[in-house]
Amino acid sequence: MSHQARYMLVSLPTSISPTNDRDEAFTALQSTVSSDFGTVSPFSIPEFKIGTLDALVQQADELAKLDAACEGVIGKVGDSLRSILGGDESKLNQQKRVAEKPVDQYLRSFIWNKVKYRADKPIAELIDALQKEISSIDNDVRSKYNQYNQVKTNLVALQRKQTGNLSTRSLAQLVDPSVMIQGSEYLETHLVAVPSQAVKDFYKSYETVSSMVVPRSCISITSDDEYTLFAVTTFKKYSQEFIHNCRERRWTPRDYTYREGGREEELREVDRLSREERKLWGETLRLGHTGWSEAVMVWAHVLVLRVFVETVLRYGLPLSFVCGLIKTSPKFAKKTKDALDASYSYLGGNAFGRDKKGRVKRDDSAVSEMAAVGHGDGGEYNAFVFYEFEIN
Known part of the structure; x- marks a missing residue:
């Protein structure tokens, strides 16, 4: 049977x-x-x-x-x-x-x-x-x-942010606040994840991606197997144009705002969700x-x-x-x-x-x-x- x-x-x-x-x-x-x-x-x-x-x-x-x-x-x-x-x-x-x-x-x-x-x-x-x-x-x-x-979905999403590539992972553990212009009335720093094969092109063309990009403002922050993360400064008035044109070139603008204690808070949240899960x-x-x-x-x-x-x-x-x-x-x-x-x-x-x-x-x-x-x-x-x- x-x-x-x-x-x-x-x-x-x-x-x-x-x-x-x-x-x-x-x-x-x-x-x-x-x-x-x-x-x-x-x-x-x-x-x-x-x-x-x-x-x-x-x-x-x-x-x-x-x-x-x-x-x-x-x-x-x-x-x-x-x-x-x-x-x-x-x-x-x-x-x-x-x-x-x-x-x-x-x-x-x-x-x-x-x-x-x-x-x-x-x-x-x-x-x-x-x-x-x-x-x-x-x-x-x-x-x-x-x-x-x-809770499991939230935990997985948060864990993925800790371990994913630079186009998706959390930046709280990676970005030194000193590279970010803060409190300026006119200038704004943008973080952009650029595919490894496009890095040379990025260096050549980032200043002309949109109007009013601050010359020589590009800073390489970190890299992984797929992307390099850059910081670029523009005038705020042209920020949306810069972000839009980055996407057109398949560079990934990262939305990031520095918060004091943000790194520790993220780790605490991962721990809390792990215990709750x-x-x-x-x-x-x-x-x-x-x-x-x-x-x-x-x-x-x-x-x-x-x-x-x-x-x-x-x-x-x-x-x-x-x-x-x-x-x-x-x-x-x-x-x-x-x-x-x-x-x-x-x-x-x-x-x-x-x-x-x-x-x-x-x-x-x-x-x-x-x-x-x-x-x-x-x-x-x-x-x-x-x-x-x-x-x-």
């Missing part, structure tokens, strides 16, 4: 057994799924308050939407965890636990949380509570993840771990309600059914479903028949009618209550 598990929740009426017995019905379900394809475990479904038929049909629709929302939130939280763990799948798998259990163990030992979701409450109230909870999980994790990303990384990881666990638990409860509501709609009252959790793999999922169809397609009435070779075939017109009144999963009608899902 593939390392990636695929799960199926199946609800069947106890009438599949000759004696209408729950244990016999579950044994029949187990015998339907080959041990080569998957394993079947009992799955506990409480009895809930059953309202009107119209209410059940509406709740089936609401639960289908909530099911998709839960799956989406689990995926987003998982992506957040993957991002902050640098894509390390082994570390990611350590974080993806439900109530501190492996996912498979949680599902196989699932018990409805009667403290958080009292089964004696109307189904509509339970749906509302689950909707609010999955929305809260989504908002909390997304907010913290965005906060972490913002580490702190938020830990908080985001913990919240992602908790959020993923709680989102899976909400989803499991939503699936339970889906099974229950669909079971009532499909099999009617009085309720007498068994529910099983099938664990299989993407490779064997179709064979598992085919085995279930072969054994229980008769529950679909006119919607399913058999061809001359005894193989199950669908009556598309009857299937369309059944799907239209809500007896289906995402528009696909099955002869019995059936939900297939993966938790990634």
